[in-house]
Amino acid sequence: MREYELMYIIRPDRDEEEIAALVERIGELIESLGGKVDGVVQSDPWGRRRLAYEIDDHEEGYYVLCHFSLDADHLEELERVLKLTEAILRYMLTRRVGQ
Numbered sequence: 001m002r003e004y005e006l007m008y009i010i011r012p013d014r015d016e017e018e019i020a021a022l023v024e025r026i027g028e029l030i031e032s033l034g035g036k037v038d039g040v041v042q043s044d045p046w047g048r049r050r051l052a053y054e055i056d057d058h059e060e061g062y063y064v065l066c067h068f069s070l071d072a073d074h075l076e077e078l079e080r081v082l083k084l085t086e087a088i089l090r091y092m093l094t095r096r097v098g099q
Contacts, residue, residue: 001035001069008082008091009061012048019062022087026066029081035070055089067096
């Protein structure tokens with residue numbers, strides 16, 4: 001398994017319960033694909049922040065950073081779900097190297 005970092009931005013019009021449920025759902029998805037979530041960061045410096053530019057008429061977003069391990073074969077399914085999740089404005093998935 002390889003180590004990855006996933007940063008995603010949730011729409012600012014979601015309440016705290018919806019945000020928590022979405023973060024939980026993404027973690028469960030990673031684990032259902034055979035991966036392991038090493039950590040999720042939502043507190044400073046992440047959380048609700050002003051965007052550098054508007055995305056879908058939103059000036060703010062809720063940032064979440066997730067570190068996890070997963071087989072490369074399952075990344076395609078993870079990205080498919082991220083793209084289809086309406087509450088996620090943007091995401092960036094990168095491989096962690098040299099830890």
